[in-house]
Amino acid sequence: MQTFLMLAILLSLVASLILLLVFHDMKIDNRKWHMNIAIFVFLFLLVNALAYSYEAERGKPAYFQMPDVSLWIWWCIVGVIDGLLIWEGFWLHRTRKEKIRQNSIKEAMNVLPIGICYFTEDGYVKLCNEQMYRLFQTIAHRDLQKQEELKEALCLCERYGVSRINNKEIYLFPDGKAWSYRENEVTDRKGKAYTEAIFLDITKKYEEKINLTKQTEQLKEIAKELRYLSDNVLILTREREVLAAKTKLHDQMGAGLTAIRQSLTQENADDKEAVRLFRHAVNAIWNDNQYPLEEGDFERFLQDAKTLGVEVVCVGDLSESEELASICILAMRECLTNGVCHAGATELSIKMQNENHQYSICITNNGAAPDKEIVPKGGLYNISRHVFDYGGEMRIQSFPYFALTITFQEERA
Template structure:
């Protein structure tokens, strides 16, 4: 059976290169096992694998020297040179398989443990700045973002964290930063970025570690600014709404008083006419009960024991209410002269007027009316903002729908491409 010594020099070179590769991989495995601090059995296995590969490499080199240069045999070359080819190949294969298994285990272990390098890479990937330092200010771990902030403000990376924090608090940045607030946290604006600096003390064993974190709160800061502007506008709108509600209450009160006066005037007039007619009749044809019934009803109205609804110029009242909140009402078409449809349309305009000012922030209200002998359709829109989503019918809109349906109409609300309130009535009044 052919031994390794009997192979050609070219075959010896191939085996030598393979042995060298196995040697390099074995060294790499032992270094990784030690760096990852794996269990002792893996360290021992890696060391044994390295030694046997070294033995193999030494034997292959000795045989090559003997073959090429005629050097005398050594202990390693004597064993390797007289080894059958299949045994040597099997040794190579087993060594390669052992190294492959250990490399796969090392790769799997790296994915499931945190190393110092992995921690640093993770911190560098954060959009926020992080700095850990000792009580004297010496940095222990500073990520890329925190060093970038320090470079933008002070022209250098963090050399002493306490000095860096003190410079932030005193705004010693040559005008590159602006302090927005110092309590409860330090908030600084720099290059269109807003940073919220927070410090903390961590107990690690028997020592203390200081932590300084810079949070990027640019988006929240801009949102707060926008919210403040919206609140100011909302306060102005609320003031106008309060004025509008006061005007509506006053107008309603005046309307009720006027209705009551007109009712009393009409009822007393009718009662006086009935009494005059009673006196003009012969005594045998007089009906005292009907006259007394009419006077009792008139007295009950004056005592507010009976109520009568008198329609006044509701369109003028609506225009006056709209004028009070700086809204222009434009009518395209003709309102019914009287009846439930007119009352519902006026009530719809009142509700849309409130929503135009409160929600849509518009200043124009449009009503288009089209009608024929059998139907009437009214469409109400405004020039305000489009609703953000589906409109929930609560409060005024819910009551309005009940009023429309009670009057025999159909109410539809559309939000795209803009708000539209559509009222449809079928049949004659």
């Protein structure tokens, strides 16, 4: 019985030692730690006392004599201790699943889709996940040991097919994935500083950006074509209105010829009005034949106005910007044809000025005032679109007289 008791105590002693080591690794609270130390010491002393008692029974000298207690009492004590150790074993098994340990942190980091690594102040790896090791292996074809190796590999990443995008911390790997790299300074609870290096997978955003760039280029081409078509529509509209005005002059010429014929066949006929209309039409045709084909757009506009019998009073100079000057000339032509066809204008006033960081042009005529509020459509609408495209502002005044005002900021002009 004593031999079996010693064997049971030895097994309990081994179990207690294992629990002590596990508690130390898991950093269990001090109460359980001290309790298990006391159990271990008690079992160690008990097994030694039984050994000395066993030697004394065999007639050998013993330095320690067991108290005269029944072995069943010692069996009960050891049984209670074993039950306590078994309970602690089950509690420890359940706690190990729930408690965060160093291995748990390492396993959690390996699950992360990002590459992350922590370097000490000396630049050595403190904690690194598998994704970071794989990325560094692709960049440098060796294992990561120090922070300097990572920086050097990023500078020379093109050696192994990894390209840096637009000189930013974005790297395109051979497998087609794009990773963004960044570094942060972090400290632990004790105030010790570490460098955090992170690779973030931005492949989806990178592909979306490429697709968006392609779509933007396509939209620019479409917008360019639409602007070209719109300009052609505007030119055709202007030419149609100029043609209508010239047709009106030809009609006046015909009316003048008819009036002159009637004055020749009738006595005391007033032929002054007929001669005036005829002379006006002949001058218009002559001016049209003198069209300056090799001159600029503004000179051609002045010639068209002269052909239509409209005097242009111009104050100020055109903008030095070709785009804005072209828009202003389009507005002049539109006001010219509208003034002749709808208001019977014979004079067009144009005032251009560049002051207070703004370039503006105001166009009026001496024709009849509009019957109702003018709503931009046709040529005026196309001009407004051009003005807005260049960051300008267009205002139309209908009463008490017509006035078109266009304003551009100086930095755009």
